[in-house]
Amino acid sequence: MARKMVFIDTSLCTGCKACSVACKAWNDLPAEKTQRISSYQTQADFTPNTWTYVRFREEYKDNKMRFNMLKLQCFHCADPACMKACSSNAIYKTETGYTLVDKEKCIGCGYCVANCPWGVPKIDEATNKMSKCTGCIDRVESGIKPACAQTCQPGAIHFGDRDEIMPQAQARVAELQLTNPKAHLYGDNLMGGTTYVYLLQDRPDAYGLPLNPTTPISLTLWKDIVHPLGGIAIGASAAAITVGVIVNFVRGNYANRAKIIAESHDEGGK
Amino acid sequence: MAKEVYRFSAGERFVHWCHGVAFLLLLFTGLGVLVTVFQPAMNIFGGIQVTRNIHRVVAVLFTLGMIAGFIGKGVGARQMRRWFKDVINFRNDDLAHAKNFGIEFFGGHKPFPPQGKFNGGEKLNSMFTILGTLCIVISGYIMWLAPSGPSLLLQWAYPIHAACALFMTALLIAHLYLGILHPDSNQALKGIFTGWVPAKFAYEHYEKWYNEEAKETIKG
Ligand code: HEM
Ligand code: SF4
């Protein structure tokens, strides 16, 4: 199946939060008590039962206020740090471009939580399993829009084959750039190219997004250097002692042991 | 007439075995997380979630045991502090021993200058173990207790913990060989069980210590 893409056009988002409700309805996730975080934001972060929420940032310019609103969920990176970090090979990529977790294999170690540059995965303490947006994989692979896109009234969430959606996204950026030179795409060249791509109207940090999300160097060091090198060190040590036993045997040191031990119990001194 | 001298107090032997048993348990339960194909072996203790908890419980006992070993005015604790001071004091004579160590390892012999209670090779092993243990304990508590989320603290704790675990295991393999399989040096094995080692063996391996201290304890 072709690679999919979801394009989120923040210039059309009205901040209605219907996407977060639709996500809960479709994925059978219980509602959680909301609280006022700041501005119109009522959810602080992802939780095991909240896979998408809207972040609000207020920006003031020339006595006018603009909301920077961002519907957040897993980006479904082409080269996901969570997958590299996973201790149990529980995270995998689909051909369609989604990053999914096999709950059978997941042990809840939290390695993915610490290494996702956007802090997406969360551990459900009750089940000891990682939990995050699935991209509505059951819907999208049957050709239906994800629940959040389906419900979006102003049409800010576009879903389709990457080949079709990407040119539309680029055209929309070009259009906006006529009046706002800061308009740009976020995600298309990050983490190998994300499945969820945003149109932002300002710098990423104005939305509370990292400027250069990357796979942590510590993660590469850990998985690509420490693990293999540590394995080699253990192998080399085992090989050295095997040679040690053989050489000692050939030299007759084992045959001599009774004599060595008897003599070593003499008094010390010349 | 089997003459022996006194080498390790009960306190030192306790800390050594506390460290050894805990290390093996932590290694086994840690490998269940590090090596995916090793995960089924965790069923011996009731599955991966159980062994993840064992890793934490043993970690706490391990940490408390280590600290307790150094505290107080008892003989054991004083000896532990002496060991620490001795092994971090690495001199030319120690280097000369460590240089010859490869030959001894493979069953040969080349003279080395008289050694103190701990020879150059043992000092190196001890220093690596002290450093590795400090790093693995600190990184382990960070991995366990740091707030979950993408933080540099947590991200760097992972490679440090894994590096210490794997390199200390490589060191342990050589340590077990010298203590159990090596036809000459394994005479020290008795010392870490009973406290006593053969007198002439002590003289040959730790001449300075033998003349200055051990000789007085000779029995048999
Ligand atoms: C004393 C303090 C220690 C603490 C608090 C500690 C804690 C931890 C924690 C929280 C984890 C993460 C896995 C999980 O959530 O189940 C872990 C992994 C691990 N631990 Fe420890 N640990 C300690 C000592 C040790 C020692 C002495 C060893 C070695 C022999 C060891 C070997 C491992 C290994 C091999 C892993 C897997 C690392 C990886 O996936 O790369 N740990 N430890
Ligand atoms: S956004 Fe985070 S959780 Fe989602 S695929 Fe990328 S690294 Fe994994």
Ligand code: SF4
């Ligand atoms: S919590 Fe689960 S998915 Fe995340 S790294 Fe650990 S085993 Fe993998």
Ligand code: SF4
């Ligand atoms: S794609 Fe599905 S699971 Fe992901 S945020 Fe949208 S509705 Fe929720």
